[in-house]
Amino acid sequence: MSLFSVHTLGCGSARPSLRHHPSSTVVSHRGSLYMVDCGEGAQLNFMRQRLSFARLRHIFLTHLHGDHVFGLPGLVGTIALNGTGGDLTIHTFEEGRKQLKAIFDYFCRDTPFEIKFNVIxxxxxxxxxxxxxxxxxxxxxxxxxxxxxxxxxKPGQRHINAEMTRFHEVPVYMMNNLKAGADFVRPDGRVIPNEVLTTPPSKALSYAHMSDTMYMPELAEKIGPVDLLFHETTYLEEHAAMAAPRGHSTARQAAMVARDAGAGRLLTGHYSSRYNDDTPFMKEAQEVFPNVILNREGLVTEV
Ligand SMILES: [Zn+2]
Incomplete structure (x- = not known):
């Protein structure tokens, strides 16, 4: 299993479609799972991807539209049935806490773990x-x-160069200090610089998930040069006139955000059900930004 990857459970939009499932994504990082949005049926695609309910501790809701939320009661019920849950934290607005708490209090009252809310x-x-x-x-x-x-x-620790630490007879109890960047002082007083004993930390990676939004030119700077960017692509340019009034973006606009942010790759999604083919989303985005990944259910993207 990769240390940092993004699993697409659903990349359709609000109107039901036989081609796509409603929004849900799971970020897997070092064995922990973080779900972003939980559209209807998300738990089934969660199982199809052989993800572990026991590793899911955080669910982040982007907003309170049904196609991003309606899968939650089912998912929580399943975790309760499986008896695999530890505490689960749902990150949502105050209104989300209020509405979801009422649902959980009624339908999930025997849940053998605590459902916490972090009001954002x-x-x-x-x-x-x-x-x-x-x-x-x-x-x-x-x-x-x-x-x-x-x-x-977070920036990782430096890696120990085993050959050099052996050569300079660095005691084992010093290793954590070396990883944090400390030099080693030998018993004879000679200082061995940290760079001699360690190698630089692995690059800290980042993933940005920008769900439903109209095109925001200022968004690029706020996101920054992430390695992987999901930005919704509800429409193609031919329907650009619909995008902004409905609070959505076109594939081309998503690509402009990816380009301006300096992102590594762009992941598409939240496709409107009016389209029967997704490939134009990729083609249109690539005219602006080359590194486009065409999203689909079941896709696992390494960050
Ligand atoms: Zn929405």
Whole structure:
């Protein structure tokens, strides 16, 4: 299993389609699973991808439209039935907490674990920090309050150069200090610089998930040069006139955000059900930004 990957459970939009499932994505990072949105049936695609319910501790909702939320009661019920759940934290707005709590209190009242809520606001903020990951929000422009999420690895520790530490007889208890960047002082007083004993940390990777939003030129700077960017592509340019009034973007606009942010790759999605073929989304985006990945259910993308 890769250390940092993005699993697409659903990349359709609100109107039901036989070609796509409603929005849901799972970010897998070092064995922990973080779900972004939970459209109807998300748990089935979660199982199809052989993801582990026991590893799911955080669910991030981008906004309170049904195609991003309706899968939650089913998913929570299943985790309860399986008895595999530890505490589960749902990150959502106050209105989401209120509405979902009422549903869970009635339908999931025997859940053998605590469902916690982290109430977020539609503004820029760091909302979760784990040992090795930071999650922050960016407000988007949709028809209701909406945020995107950016998952950023914390800078890792330096790697020990075993050959050199052996050569300089560095004791084992010093290794954590070396990883943190300390020099080694030998018993004779000679200082061995850290760069001699270690190699630089692996690159810290990042994934941004920008769900329903109209085109925001200023978004690129807020996201920054992430390695992988999901930006909704509900429409093609031929329907651009519909996009902004409905709070959505075209594939071309998503590509402009990816290009301006300096993103590594763009992942498409949230396709309108009016289209019978997804390939034009990729072609249209690639006219602006070359590194486009055409999203589909079941896709696993390495960050
Ligand atoms: Zn929406």
């Amino acid at each position: 606001e539609p503004r820029e903020a760091v909302i979760l920090e784990t040992k090795n990951l930071t999650v922050r929000t960016i407000p988007l422009k949709h028809r209701v309050p909406t945020v995107g999420y950016v998952f950023e690895e």
